[in-house]
Amino acid sequence: MGLVLLSIGLMTVDHREHHLDSVRGGLSVLVYPLQWLVDLPGSTSEWFRESLSTRRELQEENASLRTQQLLLNTQLQKLESLEAENRRLRALLDSSFQVGKRPMLIAGLLSVDMDPYRHQIELNKGTLDHLFEGQPLLDSQGVMGQLIHVGPFTSTAMLITDPSHAIPVQVNRNGLRTIALGTGAIDRLELPHIPDNADIRIGDLLVTSGLGGRFPPGYPVAEVIDVEQDPGRAFSHVTARPRALLDRSREVLVVWPPVLEGPPLPPASPADETGNSDT
Amino acid sequence: MNLTRHHGGAVILLTFAIALLLTIIPLSDGIRALRPDWVALTLIFWCLALPYRVSVASGFFAGLLLDVLTGTLLGQHALALSLIAYVCVRLHQRIRIYPIWQQALTVLLLLILHQLVTLWIDSIIGRPSRPPSYWLQSLISAALWPLVYRLMTALRINFSVQ
Numbered sequence: 001m002g003l004v005l006l007s008i009g010l011m012t013v014d015h016r017e018h019h020l021d022s023v024r025g026g027l028s029v030l031v032y033p034l035q036w037l038v039d040l041p042g043s044t045s046e047w048f049r050e051s052l053s054t055r056r057e058l059q060e061e062n063a064s065l066r067t068q069q070l071l072l073n074t075q076l077q078k079l080e081s082l083e084a085e086n087r088r089l090r091a092l093l094d095s096s097f098q099v100g101k102r103p104m105l106i107a108g109l110l111s112v113d114m115d116p117y118r119h120q121i122e123l124n125k126g127t128l129d130h131l132f133e134g135q136p137l138l139d140s141q142g143v144m145g146q147l148i149h150v151g152p153f154t155s156t157a158m159l160i161t162d163p164s165h166a167i168p169v170q171v172n173r174n175g176l177r178t179i180a181l182g183t184g185a186i187d188r189l190e191l192p193h194i195p196d197n198a199d200i201r202i203g204d205l206l207v208t209s210g211l212g213g214r215f216p217p218g219y220p221v222a223e224v225i226d227v228e229q230d231p232g233r234a235f236s237h238v239t240a241r242p243r244a245l246l247d248r249s250r251e252v253l254v255v256w257p258p259v260l261e262g263p264p265l266p267p268a269s270p271a272d273e274t275g276n277s278d279t
Numbered sequence: 280m281n282l283t284r285h286h287g288g289a290v291i292l293l294t295f296a297i298a299l300l301l302t303i304i305p306l307s308d309g310i311r312a313l314r315p316d317w318v319a320l321t322l323i324f325w326c327l328a329l330p331y332r333v334s335v336a337s338g339f340f341a342g343l344l345l346d347v348l349t350g351t352l353l354g355q356h357a358l359a360l361s362l363i364a365y366v367c368v369r370l371h372q373r374i375r376i377y378p379i380w381q382q383a384l385t386v387l388l389l390l391i392l393h394q395l396v397t398l399w400i401d402s403i404i405g406r407p408s409r410p411p412s413y414w415l416q417s418l419i420s421a422a423l424w425p426l427v428y429r430l431m432t433a434l435r436i437n438f439s440v441q
Contacts, residue, residue: 004361006339010354011400020353027347034296034348038303112303115349116311117401117409122350149350156350163407184407247308 021149025127028151035112035122035154042111102216103256104138105129109249110154119162119182121145123252126153131254134214138253142220142243143167143208147254159246160221161186169221170209174199177209180222180240186247189222191238196229198236206240216255287440291333294321294431295341303348312412315420318345319393322360323386324431326367327375329440338364352400359396363389379425387421 013020107125114120125131127150137144137157145159160167165182169191176198180189194200204224210217222240229236298317306314318341325333342357349356366389367374374385394417398409434440 004358006354008354008358010357011352024347024353027343031299031344031348034299035303038300038305042305111305112348113305113311113314114303115351116314117406117413118350120350164405 021133024149025151028126028149028154032151032153035110038112039110039124102258105131105254105256106251107131107155107254108251114156117184119145119159119165119184119186119246120148121157121159121252123147123155123157123254124153125254126151126155128152131155136215136255138219138255139244139249139251140253141245142222143215144244144246144249144252146214157252159186160242160244161189161246167215167221168209168211169206171200171224172205172207172220176200177211180206183239187241189240189242191224191240192235194236194238196231196234196236200224200227200236200238202227205243216258287435287438288332290434290438290440291325291329294325294434295337297321299341299344299348302345312410313415313419315423316390316393316416317420318342318356319360319363319390320386320420320424320427321431322364323367323389324427326364327371328431328435330368330371333364334368335361335364338362351397352404355397355400356393358400359393362396363393366392379428382428383421383424386424387417390417390420393417 010020105125107123107129110122110124112122114122123131131147131150133147133150135147137146143160145157145162145165147155148158149156158165159182160180161182161184163182163184167180168177169180170177176194178191178194180191183190191200191206202224205220206222206224208215208217208219208221220243222242224238224240226239227236228238295318298321301317302314322333322338322341325337338360339357342355342360343353345351345356345360346353370385374382377385391414394414398413402408
């Protein structure tokens, strides 16, 4: 019966404090061989597909990637000049605006299943690659989630659609700030507490607001797909669809805070429109 | 029986490892929630067969590994599996002589206990409730019990695990 008390104690400590991270980290090393084994068929078939693809396929892929890179580079040129202009204008307004490079790392997903009622994924990078708890996760389309447990070789991330996840966002069009809650459905976020007269429309892009300091500001999160206004209620019912390919991405980007010189990042103002991307 | 030397600890560990593997093998979204509770089935079998070797402590440890693998609260499955192991070891002499279908019913009750404890803990920490299909997992696992029992018994005799 001592073990029952021990497990209850463990749960309490795990839920409230962070003393158990090392225990979980140690256990995650222990189960890593199992995860690696389960992941093996998927990764080997990927490897086979890559090494057995024909020369022509590779050439085609190369050509398409080249075109894509050209297009992206062209857009990047414009972005750089826009960023410089933005900084000049902000300097005129005396507002502090931090620019810094955000280091990023590409991590692969382990193809293992977790609890079916939680939206979590397992990544193949851990503290050995300097990942830390609470770090944001992106894919090429938008914000995916954040890391919740980090072990030496692997880490667990919670997706933005998990029912216990909330992310501060703002409407890209007018800077209306709100919070997007996960629903437990992989393709839906909910925006509670939006007054009936708020300016929000179907098709609006929601970007991270940077409030809370966990997610970098200005990254696309979701697109509003439904606004339901019930005259009997104080708030309208707004749902949004995440931009990131939450159930399809095989690779994710882990983002570090920007390398800054000077004081820490002040909270972003609502009118912040860095990384403005059109839908 | 305690005087005979212990055999085949590796086999016991291997069956637990396989059960954990089966728990995290990716399935398609539709049937993920119906995945049988392999670790609990394995634990129940060994608790019935060798209660002096596999008992509460083994359940606790298997549960901890399950917690880390499935990303639940550390100790959640550990508590549930320790309870299952405790009940099993207490009643093993009675359950052993049941006919197989009656054993399956007992296993069903134990598995429901596992799920109930998980659900309680989840609701205490404020996670949303689960759909009714949640309980199908226990039914499917219990229906698989006769198969698991035959297979594991064959394994046990083959490798003379004592």
